[in-house]
Amino acid sequence: MSWPLLIEQTFNGVQFGLVLFLLAVGVTLVFGVMNTVNLAHGSLLMTGGYLLAEAQSRTGSWLLAVVVALVGVAVLGYLVERLVVRRLYAKNHLEQVLATFGLLLCFNETVVWIWGREPVPVQLPRMLGGHVELLPEVPYPTYRLVVSLVVLCVAVALWFLIARTRIGMLIRAGAERRQLVEALGVNIGLVCAVVFALGAVLAGLGGVLLGPLLTVQPGMGDPLLILALAVVIVGGAGSIGGTFVASLVLGIADTYARTLLPLILGGGAGRSIAAMAVYLLMALTLIFKPTGIFGRAGGAE
Amino acid sequence: MQRNLLVTVALVAAMVVSPSSAQVLKLGFMAPMSGPSASAGQEMKRGLDAALEKFNNRIGGLETRVSIADDKGLPDTGAQEIVRLIERERIDVLSGLGLTNVMLAVTDPAIRADVIVLASHAGTGSYAGKDCHPNIFLTGFLNDIFGITMGSWLTKRDVKRLYIMGLDFQAGYDIFDALESTYKGQVVGKKLTPFTQVDFAPELAQVRAAKPDGLFAFYFGASGVSFPKQYAQSGLKDQIPLYTVMAMSNSMLIAGQGDAGYGMISNSVWNAQVDNPSNREFVSRFRAKHGREPTSYSSMMYDSMLLLDAALRTGVDPTNRAALKKALRTVKFPSIRGDVQFGPNQVLQQGMVIQQAVKDSGGEFMLKLLDTTPAPIDTYAKDCKMN
Numbered sequence: 101m102s103w104p105l106l107i108e109q110t111f112n113g114v115q116f117g118l119v120l121f122l123l124a125v126g127v128t129l130v131f132g133v134m135n136t137v138n139l140a141h142g143s144l145l146m147t148g149g150y151l152l153a154e155a156q157s158r159t160g161s162w163l164l165a166v167v168v169a170l171v172g173v174a175v176l177g178y179l180v181e182r183l184v185v186r187r188l189y190a191k192n193h194l195e196q197v198l199a200t201f202g203l204l205l206c207f208n209e210t211v212v213w214i215w216g217r218e219p220v221p222v223q224l225p226r227m228l229g230g231h232v233e234l235l236p237e238v239p240y241p242t243y244r245l246v247v248s249l250v251v252l253c254v255a256v257a258l259w260f261l262i263a264r265t266r267i268g269m270l271i272r273a274g275a276e277r278r279q280l281v282e283a284l285g286v287n288i289g290l291v292c293a294v295v296f297a298l299g300a301v302l303a304g305l306g307g308v309l310l311g312p313l314l315t316v317q318p319g320m321g322d323p324l325l326i327l328a329l330a331v332v333i334v335g336g337a338g339s340i341g342g343t344f345v346a347s348l349v350l351g352i353a354d355t356y357a358r359t360l361l362p363l364i365l366g367g368g369a370g371r372s373i374a375a376m377a378v379y380l381l382m383a384l385t386l387i388f389k390p391t392g393i394f395g396r397a398g399g400a401e
Numbered sequence: 402m403q404r405n406l407l408v409t410v411a412l413v414a415a416m417v418v419s420p421s422s423a424q425v426l427k428l429g430f431m432a433p434m435s436g437p438s439a440s441a442g443q444e445m446k447r448g449l450d451a452a453l454e455k456f457n458n459r460i461g462g463l464e465t466r467v468s469i470a471d472d473k474g475l476p477d478t479g480a481q482e483i484v485r486l487i488e489r490e491r492i493d494v495l496s497g498l499g500l501t502n503v504m505l506a507v508t509d510p511a512i513r514a515d516v517i518v519l520a521s522h523a524g525t526g527s528y529a530g531k532d533c534h535p536n537i538f539l540t541g542f543l544n545d546i547f548g549i550t551m552g553s554w555l556t557k558r559d560v561k562r563l564y565i566m567g568l569d570f571q572a573g574y575d576i577f578d579a580l581e582s583t584y585k586g587q588v589v590g591k592k593l594t595p596f597t598q599v600d601f602a603p604e605l606a607q608v609r610a611a612k613p614d615g616l617f618a619f620y621f622g623a624s625g626v627s628f629p630k631q632y633a634q635s636g637l638k639d640q641i642p643l644y645t646v647m648a649m650s651n652s653m654l655i656a657g658q659g660d661a662g663y664g665m666i667s668n669s670v671w672n673a674q675v676d677n678p679s680n681r682e683f684v685s686r687f688r689a690k691h692g693r694e695p696t697s698y699s700s701m702m703y704d705s706m707l708l709l710d711a712a713l714r715t716g717v718d719p720t721n722r723a724a725l726k727k728a729l730r731t732v733k734f735p736s737i738r739g740d741v742q743f744g745p746n747q748v749l750q751q752g753m754v755i756q757q758a759v760k761d762s763g764g765e766f767m768l769k770l771l772d773t774t775p776a777p778i779d780t781y782a783k784d785c786k787m788n
Contacts, residue, residue: 315624
């Protein structure tokens with residue numbers, strides 16, 4: 101394998117990891133703060149994609165459609181938290197999994213009901229359609245580069261929000277000692293709603309960014325959610341920094357495994373192991389550091 | 402005792418007499434109407450509806466009672482539904498069948514009940530070879546004919562270095578193996594990706610690095626939309642021509658593919674421009690109702706109904722299965738595909754078309770007919786011992 105190809109694959113891996121981060125960070129926040137497993141998180145990504153497609157076909161403007169989609173998903177996330185997820189905080193994880201899986205099915209069927217089963221079109225703004233030369237002989241799609249930059253900005257903003265603002269402090273405190281924060285007179289219910297809506301917006305942003313790359317159709321977020329759960333486990337549930345690092349590690353590992361293993365081990369075996377790479381890493385993490393690489397012992401189980 | 406015997410005789414007599422008492426065709430239709438393959442099943446149903454509309458709900462001139470079964474794309478659901486169709490609906494003929502794994506689960510019960518199976522879309526080679534049976538008719542196609550014809554056509558077009566990509570599953574292997582058996586150029590790379598993979602950037606980077614003269618890809622459903630989109634965005638669309646099969650380039654997927662869907666060259670068992678009266682009527686009927694070209698899913702389903710209609714119009718009773726089988730085998734029907742006929746293994750032998758996705762003069766999607774290829778040799782027929 102040549103150097104330019106290796107560099108390009110590294111870019112691909114980082115970009116895939118960053119997209120996983122968008123989805124995984126919502127899962128990890130909800131798990132960390134509310135101790136709740138949310139399988140319907142991929143549905144919020146799907147909703148983002150559909151709202152983008154619908155708004156785009158109605159207004160013809162990409163930027164406007166992005167705003168509509170993000171606001172729409174935030175409102176939806178808030179409503180879902182108020183109406184359904186709120187009732188699950190006190191339940192055990194199995195019940196949460198069942199209930200949010202039910203939510204996932206409801207979301208998918210509602211989308212079928214409104215938009216039908218066939219994929220809906222999402223157009224890319226023309227100025228982002230081409231590709232740029234990263235290095236000589238390493239052309240890279242402009243849009244993928246933009247996606248990576250947007251996610252990096254979001255990650256920095258998120259770090260600032262969590263580490264440097266009052267709401268971030270409440271989120272961190274809520275994750276650590278929920279009752280204590282409540283006893284100090286903080287409306288922890290509102291904090292939960294904000295966290296959930298924040299996670300929803302990030303998932304929706306994932307849908308908006310991936311819409312032009314993937315197929316906007318019922319259940320589009322579900323395969324990604326499985327990977328996002330692996331990211332959460334490797335990174336340590338509740339840890340945003342851990343999720344960021346784990347996203348990049350798994351994104352790059354997945355890309356390298358898919359590219360290199362078939363070359364080294366031959367088609368059949370290489371392909372099979374490559375498909376397992378992410379889950380092998382997850383299993384290794386669970387064996388040697390069950391709380392995740394950045395998880396703290398004694399934190400949320 | 403005497404009375405019991407009398408009642409039994411009367412009951413038996415009633416059972417023997419009742420089937421011929423009314424000339425009714427009981428038609429079963431099974432397809433994935435929900436679940437991940439639902440768009441294929443729904444489109445097959447559109448083909449069935451177009452045929453029922455054409456015949457005014459009287460296929461073969463007989464009152465037609467259609468029983469719809471949704472197999473959800475799952476073999477066990479299909480196995481349950483076939484029991485319902487046979488025992489409760491008492492169907493004569495089972496049509497549809499979108500997926501090979503479902504077909505494998507339903508043919509045995511159907512054969513035991515002497516139900517005739519017209520499989521319009523599932524096409525695994527075993528039913529054309531060692532598992533062939535007088536009750537099973539493959540009215541659609543075998544998977545490998547796509548590979549066989551594309552391999553020789555690419556050789557003819559002087560595509561010297563070819564890269565192959567596709568989904569890691571049985572129909573993919575069938576097509577790629579067949580393609581490599583007839584393609585005389587060099588296969589410079591081959592990448593199979595699992596169903597769960599949604600991002601193809603790493604593979605596309607390798608395609609670019611290999612600098613092939615052409616890329617043959619087989620994706621459908623969700624990946625049939627995302628793959629061409631990512632291929633176009635990677636800039637490869639301007640450098641390396643994309644060849645595929647009808648499942649990845651059709652009037653249903655183009656909505657999701659957008660501009661990325663134009664330019665692909667594919668092969669198919671049917672094209673809207675095939676010029677014969679049957680096809681013209683079908684295409685205009687379908688266009689009037691759905692505002693687009695039909696696809697292979699709807700057209701193959703419609704064509705099986707043309708076959709069934711022609712067979713019944715020879716005057717056979719659908720409950721006389723032996724006569725109906727003979728009629729299906731031998732009747733000359735006005736297929737939308739033009740001149741087709743059954744081989745000894747009851748698989749429809751047909752030529753294929755090479756087509757390109759373009760915009761017509763009105764800016765609408767169309768599959769432009771580029772070339773036709775002769776019927777490939779059925780490699781399974783030699784293993785078929787029909788009895």
